[in-house]
Each structure stands twice: as structure tokens, then as C-alpha cells.
Amino acid sequence: MSGGHLSAGLGEAWVAIAADDAAIVEDLSRLVSIDTSFPPGDGYHAFADLMETLLAPLGFRFRRVSVPESLWQAGEGGAHGDRVNLIAERRAGLPACSLYYHTDTVPPGAGWTRPPLALTREGGRLYGRGAADMKGTIAATLAALRAIRSVGLPLRFDPVLLLCTDEEGGLYPGIRHLAEQGLVEGHLLSFNGGAAPRIWAGCxxxxxxxxxxxxxxxxxxxxxxxxxxxxxxxxxxxxxxxxxxxxxxxxxxxxxxxxxxxxxxxxxxxxxxxxxxxxxxxxxxxxxxxxxxxxxxxxxxxxxxxxxxxxxxxxxxxxxxxxxxxxxxxxxAPVSDPGGPHWPRWQAALAQGFGWAPEAFRAWGSSTSSDMGFVQQAGIREILLGGLSRPDNNTHAPDEFTTMEDVVALARAVLLYLSRDFDDDGAGPITPSEC
Missing domain, CATH: 3.30.70.360 (Alpha-Beta Plaits)
Structure with missing residues (x-):
């Protein structure tokens, strides 16, 4: 790829994502409907069951890893239920890229004008608890993986999906346990971020x-x-x-x-x-x-x-x-200096997927928090960051939403990043006419 143009296979997959509207809505509807609120965090088994159903047709195999209760049970705070983390992998002998998602949400809370555990579509907006943080990012990844499979697109990385527990304030998040057990492979791409031209500086x-x-x-x-x-x-x-x-x-x-x-x-x-x-x-x-x-x-x-x-x-x-x-x-734990050799490729993929100019990217941190600090403590320093949150989409508040436009854009960024044919040379944004 150069000059903002896509190879034939990559272009076909790019268009396929936008045409996958109905499947994206169906996937996100099913994801939102499972209550994974933390506390208590007792919906992880059901969510893992759903993810296996969605990913098995795409050729993935699965491992379930539960965090020992002695680690996560504080005796206070209302947490209960098995802490089931799902590792979904599809191997072709390529370097691994671990894609991280936390499957818990904050409790719905009061003040909703729409049902929090049922997806509501109003124009381009998709309302429901977790739509932005971060079940919508799972729906975007599923759309990218479907497009890759439908076109037979060659990949640069083997995707390994890590669907983890207790990010929303837990004492021992699932990704911490996976990292400490040596179960995080390759480099790590976290979707616990926002839809913005950002280079993550830590939190x-x-x-x-x-x-x-x-x-x-x-x-x-x-x-x-x-x-x-x-x-x-x-x-x-x-x-x-x-x-x-x-x-x-x-x-x-x-x-x-x-x-x-x-x-x-x-x-x-x-x-x-x-x-x-x-x-x-x-x-x-x-x-x-x-x-x-x-x-x-x-x-x-x-x-x-x-x-x-x-x-x-x-x-x-x-x-x-x-x-x-x-x-x-x-x-x-806090995160510091998460940069590394894969950031330029991910930045280029985000720029193309969302249509951002490369020069629009800025490095900044946040006083919000992430479970990636424990990953760094386990020895994995480089952590890529992307996601769907925006300042105005009510993350952690009533009537949380994302947009179909952002879900498609993130799916396209994931598609590009994983694809062998993507040339991360800093080319300008792709426009629909170029596809």
C-alpha cells in the first residue's frame, strides 16, 4: 500500500466491513445483553460462552483461565462468581499479537432513558452499557476478523484475543493474572482507550x-x-x-x-x-x-x-x-512509558481507519486508570492503545453510546494492523472513492 491506496484484497475487506452493518449490530446487541457488571462480576461464564460461539466459526480455539479466588476476593466490595478469562487464538505460525479487552462493565446505575442491557440504535448511535467501554471494541474486532476470513487476507500477526475480568476496580484483574502466568504472548494491543489521534503516554x-x-x-x-x-x-x-x-x-x-x-x-x-x-x-x-x-x-x-x-x-x-x-x-497500578517498536504501525493503521492526518497525533496521559500497569510490572513494557471512548459518549454514565461510524473505523484500523499487505509508510487517509 502507498499513497493512500489499498491492495485488491485489502480494499475488498475494507469495503466488506462497512457492508457488515447488520452483523455488527447483532453482535453488539448480544454482547450488551449479558450483564457483566462489576461488582459483582458473576456474568463472566456466560460471556465466555457467547464469545466462543461468535469466534469458533472464524477458526479460533479457546482456553479458559480462572483467577484463583484467594487473589481476587477482598472479602468486601460485593465481588462474587468465577473469574473466567478467555484466551481465543488462531495460529498460522506468525508472530503473535495479543488483543486485550476487559469484559466487565460498571453497573448500569440510575438515570437511563433507554434499557441499559439491550442495545438501542438511534440513527448512527448505539446505546447500551458497555457500548463504548468496551464491548463495542469487541464487535469492531469481530467485524475485522470476518472481513479477513471472507477475503482470505494474508496476515502479518496471529491474533490472540484476551477477554479478561475485573478491570472496573477489581483487586486482581484477569489480565494481571495472565501476564504473571506468562500467558500474554507477543506484543499487546489494548482497546481500553478512546477514538482520538492519541499516542498513549501512560495513566x-x-x-x-x-x-x-x-x-x-x-x-x-x-x-x-x-x-x-x-x-x-x-x-x-x-x-x-x-x-x-x-x-x-x-x-x-x-x-x-x-x-x-x-x-x-x-x-x-x-x-x-x-x-x-x-x-x-x-x-x-x-x-x-x-x-x-x-x-x-x-x-x-x-x-x-x-x-x-x-x-x-x-x-x-x-x-x-x-x-x-x-x-x-x-x-x-499506573502505566508509564508504554511506547515501543510497534507503535508507528498502529498509529498508521489508526490514521487510515479513522481518517486522521498523521500529524494530528499527540502524546498524552490520563488521570483515569488501566489494568495495564500490572502488565508492565510483569515485564511487558510496550502497550498499544485504541478504543471507542469519546468525552461526550457517556462512558460510565447513563445512556452510554458509541457510533456505527467509530465501530467501522476501529474495525478498519484492526484490519490494517493485522494484515500483511498493509504498508505502514505514513500515507494519507483513505477516502471511500479510493476503495
């Missing part, structure tokens, strides 16, 4: 800490001997807000995304959930606080966790509370 880590304050229940009208756990926690909430202000002064050297408009990335602390009490006539005996801390690659995990724990101890030292517990219920 923050994330810690979820659950704090439980134990008081003593009593009648609120005659509270003799009672200890109100909610009221005892007020100094802690104030201390956490003070820590939040301090944390958010800490600036990272990661280049910020364009939508920051030049503002640097900084640490974050969020009071994410509060639970306590049942009725007006009773003193609450237990109060729970869930906090999330986003920390930069420059910060050490041990120091970040120790700071949170010390804040809890100091704030609760004068309290009458009977007991204060802290439990780390989620952790994702």
Missing part, C-alpha cells in the same frame, strides 16, 4: 479504600449507651476533604489531554459512596465510606496507601467508635 493508578466505622445501635429517642457511627465519622470526612485539597496540588509530569486546555494532570481523591443508618428512630451502628484515590506514576503505591491509612487513624483517634476498619477493595 494514573487507582486505589479504592473502604472504611467501616463501628458504633453501637440504640433508640434515637433514648440513646443510653449508643454511639452514632455516622456522627463519629464527621471528623474523618473533614480530614478526607483536607487530604483531597492537598492531593490535588500534586502535579504529574505526564502530558495532559487536549481537553485539559493546558492544565496539568494532578492527583485526585473522591469520596465515592457513603452508607449508614436505616430509620429515624435508630442510631446507626455502622457507617461505611468508600474513597477512590488516583495517583500519578511518580507516586509510590505504598506511600499513597499509607497516607490514606494515616489520615483515617489520626482523624478517628479521639472518636468513641468501637472499631474502625480499612479494606483495600480495588487497585490498578
Amino acid at each position: 494514573f493508578g487507582s486505589i479504592d479504600l473502604l472504611i467501616r466505622i463501628h458504633g453501637r445501635g440504640a433508640h434515637s429517642g433514648d440513646p443510653v449507651g449508643g454511639i452514632n457511627a455516622v456522627e463519629e465519622a464527621i471528623p474523618l470526612l473533614q480530614a478526607l476533604m483536607a487530604l483531597k485539597a492537598e492531593v490535588e496540588t500534586r502535579v504529574s509530569a505526564l502530558p495532559p489531554p487536549p481537553h485539559n486546555e493546558g492544565r496539568p494532570l494532578h492527583g485526585r481523591l473522591t469520596i465515592a459512596a457513603l452508607h449508614g443508618g436505616q430509620k429515624g428512630s435508630s442510631l446507626p451502628a455502622v457507617f461505611e465510606i468508600l474513597i477512590n484515590r488516583r495517583y500519578a506514576p511518580e507516586e509510590a503505591f505504598e506511600a499513597v496507601r499509607a497516607e490514606m491509612e494515616q489520615t483515617v487513624r489520626a482523624a478517628m483517634a479521639p472518636s468513641r467508635a468501637l472499631r474502625v476498619e480499612t479494606h483495600m477493595v480495588g487497585h490498578l
